[in-house]
Amino acid sequence: MSEKTAPTHAEKKDGSERWTQALRDITGGSAMISLFAVVLALVVGGILIAFTNDRVQETAGYFFSRPGDLLGAIWGAVAGAYSALFQGSVYNFRATGFLTAIRPLTETLTFATPLIAAGLGVGLAFRVGMFNIGGRGQMLIAAAAAGWVAFAVDLPAGIHLIVAILAGLLGGAIWGGIVGLLKARTGAHEVIVTIMLNFVALYLIQFLLRTPGALQAPGSNNPKTPAMAATAIFPDLFGPRYNLHAGFLTVIAATIFVWWLLSRSNLGFQFRAVGQNPSAARVAGINVKNIYMYAMAISGALVGLAGVNQVLGTLTTGFSSGIDAGIGFDAITVALLGRSRPWGIFAAGILFGAFKAGGFAMQAAEGVPIDIVLVVQALIVLFIAAPPLVRAIFRLPTPGTTKKPRTRVTATPNIEAVAK
Amino acid sequence: MSTIAQSPAPLEASAPIVKPMPQIRSWKIPITFGGFALGALFLFVALGRGQQGELSTFRLSQARDAIQLPNVALPTFATGIFVAIVLVLLAVLSAWLVYRRTKISIIFSIVFALLFLIGFLAWAASGSTIPVPGLLIGTVTLSAPLIFGALGGVLSERAGVVNVAIESQLLAGAFSSAVVASVTGNPYLGLIAAMVAGALVSMVLAAFALKYLVDQVIVGVVLNVLVVGLTSFLYSQVLAPSANLNSPDVFPRLDIPLLSEIPIIGPVLFRQTIIVYVMYFAIAIVFFSLFRTKWGLRVRAVGEHPQAADTVGINVNRTRFVAVTLGGVVSGFGGAYFTLGAVGAFNKEMTNGMGYIALAAVIFGQWHPIKATLAALLFGFATNLQNVLGIIGSPVPSEFMLMLPYVVTIFAVAGFVGRSRAPAADGRPYIK
Numbered sequence: 096m097s098e099k100t101a102p103t104h105a106e107k108k109d110g111s112e113r114w115t116q117a118l119r120d121i122t123g124g125s126a127m128i129s130l131f132a133v134v135l136a137l138v139v140g141g142i143l144i145a146f147t148n149d150r151v152q153e154t155a156g157y158f159f160s161r162p163g164d165l166l167g168a169i170w171g172a173v174a175g176a177y178s179a180l181f182q183g184s185v186y187n188f189r190a191t192g193f194l195t196a197i198r199p200l201t202e203t204l205t206f207a208t209p210l211i212a213a214g215l216g217v218g219l220a221f222r223v224g225m226f227n228i229g230g231r232g233q234m235l236i237a238a239a240a241a242g243w244v245a246f247a248v249d250l251p252a253g254i255h256l257i258v259a260i261l262a263g264l265l266g267g268a269i270w271g272g273i274v275g276l277l278k279a280r281t282g283a284h285e286v287i288v289t290i291m292l293n294f295v296a297l298y299l300i301q302f303l304l305r306t307p308g309a310l311q312a313p314g315s316n317n318p319k320t321p322a323m324a325a326t327a328i329f330p331d332l333f334g335p336r337y338n339l340h341a342g343f344l345t346v347i348a349a350t351i352f353v354w355w356l357l358s359r360s361n362l363g364f365q366f367r368a369v370g371q372n373p374s375a376a377r378v379a380g381i382n383v384k385n386i387y388m389y390a391m392a393i394s395g396a397l398v399g400l401a402g403v404n405q406v407l408g409t410l411t412t413g414f415s416s417g418i419d420a421g422i423g424f425d426a427i428t429v430a431l432l433g434r435s436r437p438w439g440i441f442a443a444g445i446l447f448g449a450f451k452a453g454g455f456a457m458q459a460a461e462g463v464p465i466d467i468v469l470v471v472q473a474l475i476v477l478f479i480a481a482p483p484l485v486r487a488i489f490r491l492p493t494p495g496t497t498k499k500p501r502t503r504v505t506a507t508p509n510i511e512a513v514a515k
Numbered sequence: 516m517s518t519i520a521q522s523p524a525p526l527e528a529s530a531p532i533v534k535p536m537p538q539i540r541s542w543k544i545p546i547t548f549g550g551f552a553l554g555a556l557f558l559f560v561a562l563g564r565g566q567q568g569e570l571s572t573f574r575l576s577q578a579r580d581a582i583q584l585p586n587v588a589l590p591t592f593a594t595g596i597f598v599a600i601v602l603v604l605l606a607v608l609s610a611w612l613v614y615r616r617t618k619i620s621i622i623f624s625i626v627f628a629l630l631f632l633i634g635f636l637a638w639a640a641s642g643s644t645i646p647v648p649g650l651l652i653g654t655v656t657l658s659a660p661l662i663f664g665a666l667g668g669v670l671s672e673r674a675g676v677v678n679v680a681i682e683s684q685l686l687a688g689a690f691s692s693a694v695v696a697s698v699t700g701n702p703y704l705g706l707i708a709a710m711v712a713g714a715l716v717s718m719v720l721a722a723f724a725l726k727y728l729v730d731q732v733i734v735g736v737v738l739n740v741l742v743v744g745l746t747s748f749l750y751s752q753v754l755a756p757s758a759n760l761n762s763p764d765v766f767p768r769l770d771i772p773l774l775s776e777i778p779i780i781g782p783v784l785f786r787q788t789i790i791v792y793v794m795y796f797a798i799a800i801v802f803f804s805l806f807r808t809k810w811g812l813r814v815r816a817v818g819e820h821p822q823a824a825d826t827v828g829i830n831v832n833r834t835r836f837v838a839v840t841l842g843g844v845v846s847g848f849g850g851a852y853f854t855l856g857a858v859g860a861f862n863k864e865m866t867n868g869m870g871y872i873a874l875a876a877v878i879f880g881q882w883h884p885i886k887a888t889l890a891a892l893l894f895g896f897a898t899n900l901q902n903v904l905g906i907i908g909s910p911v912p913s914e915f916m917l918m919l920p921y922v923v924t925i926f927a928v929a930g931f932v933g934r935s936r937a938p939a940a941d942g943r944p945y946i947k
Contacts, residue, residue: 284878288929292921302912302914302915431733464751464752473737473738480733
């Protein structure tokens with residue numbers, strides 16, 4: 096009996112039950128769904144903005160006497176917010192001259208840089224079947240390591256930057272590698288260990304930040320590091336007018352590396368095999384335990400790159416324990432939206448970077464709290480993950496892609512039928 | 516017999532014949548014990564405090580208790596040496612037991628942990644006084660949201676739906692309880708609102724996980740982001756401008772007559788808010804309904820082997836939906852602790868990762884309501900220990916005290932719990 100049920104389980108496992116597989120199959124290349132998901136999320140966000148707008152609430156009071164006022168107020172609130180969002184993230188029409196008007200786009204890329212790096216790390220872990228919620232800790236450790244090299248070590252320009260980056264990557268790799276090591280050697284669940292290590296890293300950094308001689312700036316009482324040495328800072332890509340720094344190039348390189356690793360390398364094949372079905376991978380002769388360790392170490396290093404970018408590129412005047420800025424958690428959504436594919440994560444990171452850059456502009460210009468951006472981001476991921484829902488809302492025709500799950504569904508009872 | 520059946524795999528054909536009952540010696544527990552024992556030797560003896568004969572005083576009663584217990588004063592250094600030696604002996608004993616292939620019972624581990632704790636407290640409190648009731652009262656109070664969250668997680672995961680969304684259920688509960696309690700002026704309505712909000716969040720989780728077959732971890736993470744965004748947005752736009760929307764009455768501590776006069780236990784368990792009293796019932800109800808009722812058997816069946824459950828006529832998805840929703844009710848109720856039990860007003864992201872710790876408690880507690888409760892209590896205790904030692908002046912930098920619970924959890928998960936087994940169908944949608 097048990098022998099009969101086992102293969103059904105195995106079949107289910109590498110079928111629809113694996114989420115990456117399921118996502119790829121169900122949504123497979125349907126850009127329409129993604130587009131409509133973004134539209135739907137923006138509509139919901141617009142409704143929230145309209146409902147909470149003072150002018151809208153005011154005009155709603157005399158809706159029946161002058162309905163036009165309410166509609167105008169709603170339009171004003173929503174259009175104002177979203178145009179501020181767009182102008183803050185892509186192109187500022189009010190600015191004089193192209194070079195100033197395009198500045199928001201470079202801001203978007205600056206915000207996207209750490210998101211992409213951390214997203215790649217989380218996505219890589221997903222592909223190996225692991226959930227890395229430890230982005231915060233890995234970023235903090237990497238930031239501390241890179242930052243310490245950047246302000247405390249004296250090296251010639253160029254080499255200094257490279258050593259600082261490597262130190263950061265190593266820090267992230269160690270912090271992630273601990274998780275892989277514990278999972279491989281003792282079976283400790285990576286979700287628990289990453290969450291716990293987040294807190295351990297946070298308190299460790301807080302301790303180092305207030306200990307003179309460690310990370311604290313000399314002669315200061317604040318829990319903050321000194322500024323990074325000029326030799327260890329990412330150079331600006333387009334001159335001092337823009338915040339975009341060469342860290343963006345490292346992230347492009349990281350994306351290419353992850354693409355190569357996952358789809359062209361031997362190790363990446365083993366990663367994917369373990370992610371699809373660890374038992375089958377073990378039978379095929381793959382050392383699953385080592386794969387867990389390598390994957391978490393590389394994942395940690397990639398997330399660490401986000402921390403490196405924060406301290407050597409975005410905030411070079413010294414950092415405190417809030418340097419991770421929630422990117423470790425944002426990265427999970429980025430990885431999900433990018434479906435754990437390197438270039439998907441790259442695109443998702445830029446989209447979320449745009450929301451972040453635009454969100455600040457929107458908050459400043461229209462007084463709409465930036466938190467609405469979180470709502471829109473979450474809804475986008477949620478809708479993209481559930482194409483049937485989007486199709487139902489927009490009455491889209493069901494494309495042939497939905498036939499796939501149906502055939503798979505009949506495949507499972509077939510085995511039962513044979514058993515009967 | 517079996518060799519014939521397995522003839523297609525000639526390489527492994529010899530394995531079933533020999534079958535030497537492979538009983539693997541796991542050295543994890545002795546190694547972990549040894550590590551802690553060495554740590555104790557280092558801390559209590561080598562770095563021993565109180566070598567000038569200081570005393571570590573444990574205060575066992577509060578001033579208002581009817582029955583006053585005398586304070587217990589231990590000589591710090593002597594206690595440290597004694598505890599360290601006993602710990603080393605216990606570690607050696609555990610190694611001997613493993614060598615003899617005798618199972619090390621959980622009682623052994625608990626005794627070891629308690630001894631280490633007593634030694635540590637004595638060491639930390641050198642020359643000062645530790646208020647034991649205060650330490651434990653705070654533990655129960657701080658654990659309340661974790662326990663509710665963990666119970667909600669257990670309910671949902673036992674039915675086979677991974678619940679990463681505990682954080683959002685807590686946050687939604689906190690938000691809606693604050694608003695409803697402020698508007699109606701009745702905190703009890705706030706509790707109901709918290710349950711409704713938690714249920715709504717988990718219904719979204721269930722709908723996307725069960726109907727649209729979206730991966731449950733994705734839905735959970737996304738819901739966490741969504742609820743953080745939603746509550747923070749509404750807080751800045753609606754609650755912050757008008758203060759009367761966010762000023763609920765906080766539940767007072769209620770003394771239960773007689774019971775609250777039992778030494779130590781009384782103040783700890785029976786001088787709490789109504790939220791904690793409900794918690795006791797919630798633990799019992801979740802345990803009883805999961806393991807002693809027909810419904811609970813069905814929930815567990817659906818979580819372990821949905822196909823088998825379906826075969827005997829259980830509606831898999833409906834059972835899961837109900838279990839997940841009830842989990843949301845429990846978690847949401849826990850969210851009310853933040854606003855109605857502690858702070859008295861809603862704040863942005865006020866759950867502050869507690870939901871994730873509750874998730875860790877679920878896994879740490881091996882998906883069992885009682886064990887998950889104990890795991891949650893451990894987190895609460897560690898947090899409160901840091902608070903208490905912060906007041907009496909701890910010899911360790913406070914950051915390391917704050918770190919301690921998380922490090923202990925890592926050790927515990929790696930050493931004792933090991934590969935904790937999730938319900939077999941956890942995270943997998945059932946497609947008929």
